[in-house]
Amino acid sequence: MAYLALVVARNYCLTMMKLPTREQSGVLIAEVSGRIDHTIAEEFTRALAPLLSNCALGRAPLLLDFSGVIYISSAGLRVLMMASRQAKAQQGSFAIAALTPLVQEVFTISRFNLIVPCYANVDAACQALAQ
Amino acid sequence: MKQVRFWGTRGSLPTALTSPDIREKIVSALVAANGRSFRNRAAIDEFVDSLPFSVGGTFGGNSSCVEILTDRPEHLICDMGSGARPLGQAKLARFGVPNPQTYHIFISHLHWDHLMGFPFFAPMYIPGNRIIIHGCHEQLEDAIRLQMRAPCFPVDYSQAGASIEFDRMTPGKPHDICGLTVTPKLQLHAGDSYGYRFDGNGKSVVYSTDSEHKLDDNEAFREFARFFSKADLVIFDAMYSLAEAASVKSDWGHSSNVVGVELCQAAEARRLALFHHEPVHDDKQLARLLAETRRLEQITRGDRPALEIVSAHDGLIVDL
Ligand SMILES: [Zn+2]
Ligand SMILES: [Zn+2]
Numbered sequence: 001m002a003y004l005a006l007v008v009a010r011n012y013c014l015t016m017m018k019l020p021t022r023e024q025s026g027v028l029i030a031e032v033s034g035r036i037d038h039t040i041a042e043e044f045t046r047a048l049a050p051l052l053s054n055c056a057l058g059r060a061p062l063l064l065d066f067s068g069v070i071y072i073s074s075a076g077l078r079v080l081m082m083a084s085r086q087a088k089a090q091q092g093s094f095a096i097a098a099l100t101p102l103v104q105e106v107f108t109i110s111r112f113n114l115i116v117p118c119y120a121n122v123d124a125a126c127q128a129l130a131q
Numbered sequence: 132m133k134q135v136r137f138w139g140t141r142g143s144l145p146t147a148l149t150s151p152d153i154r155e156k157i158v159s160a161l162v163a164a165n166g167r168s169f170r171n172r173a174a175i176d177e178f179v180d181s182l183p184f185s186v187g188g189t190f191g192g193n194s195s196c197v198e199i200l201t202d203r204p205e206h207l208i209c210d211m212g213s214g215a216r217p218l219g220q221a222k223l224a225r226f227g228v229p230n231p232q233t234y235h236i237f238i239s240h241l242h243w244d245h246l247m248g249f250p251f252f253a254p255m256y257i258p259g260n261r262i263i264i265h266g267c268h269e270q271l272e273d274a275i276r277l278q279m280r281a282p283c284f285p286v287d288y289s290q291a292g293a294s295i296e297f298d299r300m301t302p303g304k305p306h307d308i309c310g311l312t313v314t315p316k317l318q319l320h321a322g323d324s325y326g327y328r329f330d331g332n333g334k335s336v337v338y339s340t341d342s343e344h345k346l347d348d349n350e351a352f353r354e355f356a357r358f359f360s361k362a363d364l365v366i367f368d369a370m371y372s373l374a375e376a377a378s379v380k381s382d383w384g385h386s387s388n389v390v391g392v393e394l395c396q397a398a399e400a401r402r403l404a405l406f407h408h409e410p411v412h413d414d415k416q417l418a419r420l421l422a423e424t425r426r427l428e429q430i431t432r433g434d435r436p437a438l439e440i441v442s443a444h445d446g447l448i449v450d451l
Contacts, residue, residue: 078346111374
């Protein structure tokens with residue numbers, strides 16, 4: 001029992017990153033914010049996991065609202081690539097929207113704009129994903 | 132250490148400019164001249180110098196070969212790609228024959244693009260020269276002999292006039308060579324590769340090519356940040372884009388400009404040289420990559436001092 005409590009406590013600590021969700025036009029939108037760097041990449045992966053497991057054929061598309069993200073490193077970009085891969089394998093729809101200009105530049109320079117679907121804003125993404 | 136001179140900067144395979152490439156440069160230059168006439172050669176040179184590097188110059192196409200210049204008479208060279216041919220010619224032109232010289236050569240790994248210049252390195256055929264080949268691979272000597280064996284090459288290794296010695300180095304251990312402290316580091320690459328850190332008279336240079344960095348390996352990131360720590364120059368394998376290196380070309384053993392910037396920022400290095408250029412990239416693409424890398428550094432700099440970024444080209448000399 002004590003062991004279980006420890007495991008629960010540890011899992012709680014490890015999933016401190018919160019991704020508030022909302023729904024729009026049948027699309028599940030998760031808000032991501034802050035700096036997505038090497039130190040937080042693992043936590044970001046864990047926070048995304050439950051959302052991604054539902055991102056499958058016949059389920060709501062998953063959209064990450066990136067308007068609150070001020071920085072993303074290579075490790076953060078990798079998490080997005082893995083998420084996109086998982087969604088594809090499950091025949092779900094996954095995309096990112098509303099990148100701030102600087103984060104958009106990082107996507108372009110790293111060429112991640114070519115491997116993870118990105119939309120200019122949430123409305124445009126919902127319109128495309130809802131189809 | 133005073134300077135680093137790049138003799139070969141291309142990855143995987145030497146490349147050559149083609150007629151359409153040259154034509155494109157001439158057309159761009161004439162468009163820029165816009166009908167202007169020039170009084171003399173000096174005025175023409177001044178105009179050419181004002182053109183973008185991808186128009187007035189070229190990154191070159193020889194494979195990996197980098198020279199480290201010190202105050203000592205011995206020569207220090209990293210890798211023996213096809214850039215070793217013009218390097219050898221330059222040494223003969225400078226020192227003549229006979230004029231015995233000592234060459235210390237550090238080999239990152241045994242892939243062909245890093246060894247192919249050795250049979251064309253003229254000083255190896257001249258008696259009196261001494262060549263010491265440093266490396267960490269067990270098969271270092273075998274690999275060098277192998278490429279000079281029939282039917283691959285007409286001159287056998289045994290025809291070398293110079294005395295050639297091999298020095299097997301231990302990764303992670305500092306070695307005293309030519310007044311410098313040289314530390315090799317194991318890197319992720321098919322068949323293993325080794326980076327070399329050179330420290331001497333208050334300056335540090337890191338040669339780290341053919342090295343893949345896995346984005347989820349935080350421990351390796353910290354190790355490399357330590358290896359690059361406060362270096363005056365980090366010569367870095369930036370062959371692919373980050374997206375390529377992480378997806379379709381994952382496990383191909385190379386890295387990207389983005390990881391180069393992140394590691395150098397974490398290491399508080401002073402200067403990053405993009406190196407081991409993708410053979411399919413032309414001068415315009417390489418110039419664009421350099422501009423983008425500088426922009427990335429600028430937007431991710433924060434409170435840190437600026438990291439200077441250059442893109443290595445055949446003939447580039449970097450003052451330390
Ligand atoms: Zn190579
Ligand atoms: Zn290689």
